[in-house]
Each structure stands twice: as structure tokens, then as C-alpha cells.
Amino acid sequence: MARRIGGRYSVHRVLGRGSAGTVWLGEGPEGPVAVKLLREDLAADTGLAARFAHERHALLGLEHPHIVGVRDLVIGDGDGRDLALVMDLVRGTDLRTRLDRERRLAPRDAVIITAQVADGLAVAHAAGIVHRDVKPENILLDDTAQDGPRALLTDFGVAKLIDEPRNGSTSGVVGTPDYIAPEIVEGLPARAAVDIYALATVLYELLAGFTPFGGGHFGAVLRRHVTERAAELPDVPRELWIVLQQCLAKAPASRLRAAELASRLRELLPALEGLPPLDIRDPAEEPVLPSPRSGEPVAVPATGAGGLRGAVPLVRGAAPDSERSTHTRMRVPGPEELAGGAHGTARTPRAAGQRRAGSARHGAAARRRRLALTVGAALLAVGLAVGGWMAASGGDGEGHDRPAAELSGTAR
Incomplete structure (x- = not known):
């Protein structure tokens, strides 16, 4: 049975x-x-309804x-207190679904999609609108275009409208951690600049099959964004890596603008012609097994396709995954946490067949640390025992009546 929305629209089937x-x-x-019909708790927020009304003109004019x-x-x-965005219907899938199917894209295809999204961001940024949630789930692929799938960025304004602190709260970080x-x-x-960073992360993921800082608890992911640099991908053309590195810069002012990014990427297309998808291993594939000697893990766990991958797309045909963190308010890490972040825990790609470094070394290092602690504790115990014996036997017991200064001099 159709449901009426706003008096002018009827909806029939969930996408x-x-x-x-x-x-x-x-x-x-x-x-x-x-x-897009927003959740009932969001629709009941009077502040959100006011923000919708305020942003109506800007969002409707974004073409x-x-x-x-x-x-x-x-x-x-409409029926009750509906809040909804009525959008163009795109015939096709989303980028997440394509990634789930193909794992990683050929560099030329990845660059074309990224350049198209950058074109859209350039127009939005010129209008003063920041997307704030650029990710594969929000990039739709129109398969009716004659010259191949056309990428379109969706959910403009949703992150800003929904994720702004409500009820006076300002202590959270809102977004998709990766x-x-x-x-x-x-x-x-x-x-x-936050959209450029997110889009560069998407490009990295299209090439590698995983994001540069993802894996594990979202708090660790946030720290990596602040403290670590993205690991270089094997066999990526140098010019493309320079663009990626610049757009993943920690300082917002160092990143390219959207129009510059689109132009730079298109200049690289001739050099990418015919290159196959990168042949690299996802570190998330590495098994985390106990060492046969120490019993401790010999590899750092990293969340793969079954963890932070695969949110529910906005189109038909993809399986839902309720575990993906998105539009989630997170605690802001303190300065001491950021300063002492999880250095070296980001997933490091390597060419297929290349030996994974670190497992044996890390196990041996742990054993050496335990041995050093054991020896140190034994030496300390011996020292305390000898010191106690000397204090007890010095001067046939007469030392108990000596002044502290004299005892100190005797011990020398």
C-alpha cells in the first residue's frame, strides 16, 4: 500500500x-x-525542522x-511529522556495491570516478555547501549514461542538517570514522577541505581495496587520522601518489581544491590507460594467531570487509550491514591521547606474494622484554637481600645505636 508524503508524493517500495x-x-x-524519509526521532526534533527550512533554498539550487x-x-x-528529502531517482548501484563485487578498481576507472565527484564538490563548495560525509555509500553510479557509468554524489546537506549538535551538545565528533x-x-x-580529504580516502580505497587508516576500534581510527601518514601503495604511478598524498595532508590548507583535484586527475588519465587493478594484499587478510612459543598475537588485527565495510546503500540489490559505523557521535580524544596516538598501527599494503614483515620480530622482542624484566627483578631481589644482611650484621649489632650520618658513612 502506498504511503503519502507531504501531500504531493507517494512511496511504494523501500530501496x-x-x-x-x-x-x-x-x-x-x-x-x-x-x-529519503528521516527517522521518527529526527523528525520530532524541532531544531532539525528549522534547519531544513533554512537550508531549503541552497539544497534545491544545487544542480x-x-x-x-x-x-x-x-x-x-504529511502523515504525522514527516521530514524527507525528495531526490532524483538514479538508475544503477552505488560505489560500495561495486567495490564489494570487484574488491578494487583499475587505476583509470578509480581516477575517472574521483574526478567526477570532485567536479560536483567544486560546484557545491562554490555555493558554500560542504558535504561532510563523502564515502562510497554516498556515490551513486548511473548505468544509463551512454559513455559508461556516471558518478553522482548524493546526500548533500544530510550530514550538516542531521549531525549538527542537538540539545546544546558540542562534545562529539560526527561522521564515518574511515x-x-x-x-x-x-x-x-x-x-x-574535509570533503577533499574524504574523497582522497575514497580514491585510496578504490585502488587498494581498503582505507588508509581504517581497522579496529573507531577511537584508534580517529587517532591514526591525526598522527599517522598513509602507507604508499605498491605500483601506483608516482604522479598519482603525489596527488593522493597532497589531498591526505593533515593541514587543510595543504590540500588541493576540488576543481584543482579534478583537473590534476584528468591530466593523469593517458598514463593510466590499460593498467590493471593493483595486485596487493589487504592487511586485514592476515590471520591473527598466537605465537607457538609465547602465546601472544604475532600480528595486529585489522578490520576487513566484514567489519567497517559495507553500509546499506541507497539503491536496490545490496545486502544490509548494520555493523558499519556511520553518522555516529563519537567522543573527542583528548590532547594526550592524540599526542600519544597509535603510531604504526595503520594497515600497511604490500605486493601479493611479498612476505609479511614483523611477526617473528615482534614475538622475539616480546620474549626479550620479558627476559629483561625477569633478570632485573632477580637482581633487585639479590641487592635488597645483601643490603639487609649488611645492615643487620655491621658492628655486632652496635650499628643500631649509631646516628644516621654514621651509618650512612659506614655503608660507603
Whole structure:
């Protein structure tokens, strides 16, 4: 049975479910649409409804071939207190689904998709709009385009509208941990550069099959964004790596702007022609097994495709994964935590067949540390015993009546 939304739209079938709400296939006065109906608790937030009204003009005016257009915003005038974004319907899949299917893309395909998304970001940034949640789940691939799949960035405005602190709370970091820029972790405002950082992270993932700082608890992921540098990918053309490195810079001012990124990437396309997907191993594939001697792990665990991968896409045909962290308010790490972050815990790629470094060395190091502690404790115990014996036997017991200064001089 169809449900009415805002008096002008009816929705018929669920296309996908996300943390912010549910996307429906709908029908409007001008034909098929996608309707993102926000969760009931969000719809009940009067502050959110006010932000919707405030952003209506900007979001409706954001038009570009690589942006999923917002046709209308429904604010509390349908069945109950609905809040919904009515968007263009894209016939195709999303980038996450393609990654799940292909694992990693050929460099040329990855660069084309990234350049198209950068084109859309350039228009949005010029209009003063920051996306704040660029990730594969929010990049749709229109398979009806004649010259191949066309990438479109969706959910513009959702992160800003929904993730702004409510009820006076300002102590959280909101976003998807794998793609969040370091300045957000440090509590700075979200400017256009956060989208460039996130898009560069997406490009890295398209090439490698995993993100540069992902894996493990989200607190560790946030620290890596602030304290570590992305590991260079084997066999990536040097010019492409320079662009990636610049856009993953910790300092926002050091990153390229969206239009510059799109231009630089397109200049690289001739050199990428015919290159196959990178033949590298995902560190998440490494088994974490106890050492046969020490019983301690010999590899750092890293979350792979079954952990931080695969959120629910906004299109039909992909299996849901409720474990993915997205639009999640996280505690801001303190300065001491950031300063002493998890150095060296980011996943390091290596060529297929290359021996994984570190396991035997780490096990031997742990054994040496335990041996040093044991020997040190034994020497300390012997020293205390000898000292006690000397104090007890010095001067046939007369030392007990000597002044402290004399005892000290005797011990010398």
C-alpha cells in the first residue's frame, strides 16, 4: 500500500535503509523520485525542522551532472511529522556495491570516478555547501549514461542538517570514522577541505581495496587520522601518489581544491590507460594467531570487509550491514591521547606474494622484554637481600645505636 508524503508524493517500495532514515521509491507530479524519509526521532526534533527550512533554498539550487539533485524538502506536513528529502531517482548501484563485487578498481576507472565527484564538490563548495560525509555509500553510479557509468554524489546537506549538535551538545565528533578529516577529530569546524580529504580516502580505497587508516576500534581510527601518514601503495604511478598524498595532508590548507583535484586527475588519465587493478594484499587478510612459543598475537588485527565495510546503500540489490559505523557521535580524544596516538598501527599494503614483515620480530622482542624484566627483578631481589644482611650484621649489632650520618658513612 502506498504511503503519502507531504501531500504531493507517494512511496511504494523501500530501496535502502541507513542510519539517518529509509530511502523509498516514490512517485511525484513529475514522475519517479527517490524519497529519503528521516527517522521518527529526527523528525520530532524541532531544531532539525528549522534547519531544513533554512537550508531549503541552497539544497534545491544545487544542480550538477555529478550531484543527485534535491527536488523538494518535505517538512512536517504529511502523515504525522514527516521530514524527507525528495531526490532524483538514479538508475544503477552505488560505489560500495561495486567495490564489494570487484574488491578494487583499475587505476583509470578509480581516477575517472574521483574526478567526477570532485567536479560536483567544486560546484557545491562554490555555493558554500560542504558535504561532510563523502564515502562510497554516498556515490551513486548511473548505468544509463551512454559513455559508461556516471558518478553522482548524493546526500548533500544530510550530514550538516542531521549531525549538527542537538540539545546544546558540542562534545562529539560526527561522521564515518574511515573518512573523517583530522581537523574534525581535533574539534575544528568542517570546511571544504574535509570533503577533499574524504574523497582522497575514497580514491585510496578504490585502488587498494581498503582505507588508509581504517581497522579496529573507531577511537584508534580517529587517532591514526591525526598522527599517522598513509602507507604508499605498491605500483601506483608516482604522479598519482603525489596527488593522493597532497589531498591526505593533515593541514587543510595543504590540500588541493576540488576543481584543482579534478583537473590534476584528468591530466593523469593517458598514463593510466590499460593498467590493471593493483595486485596487493589487504592487511586485514592476515590471520591473527598466537605465537607457538609465547602465546601472544604475532600480528595486529585489522578490520576487513566484514567489519567497517559495507553500509546499506541507497539503491536496490545490496545486502544490509548494520555493523558499519556511520553518522555516529563519537567522543573527542583528548590532547594526550592524540599526542600519544597509535603510531604504526595503520594497515600497511604490500605486493601479493611479498612476505609479511614483523611477526617473528615482534614475538622475539616480546620474549626479550620479558627476559629483561625477569633478570632485573632477580637482581633487585639479590641487592635488597645483601643490603639487609649488611645492615643487620655491621658492628655486632652496635650499628643500631649509631646516628644516621654514621651509618650512612659506614655503608660507603
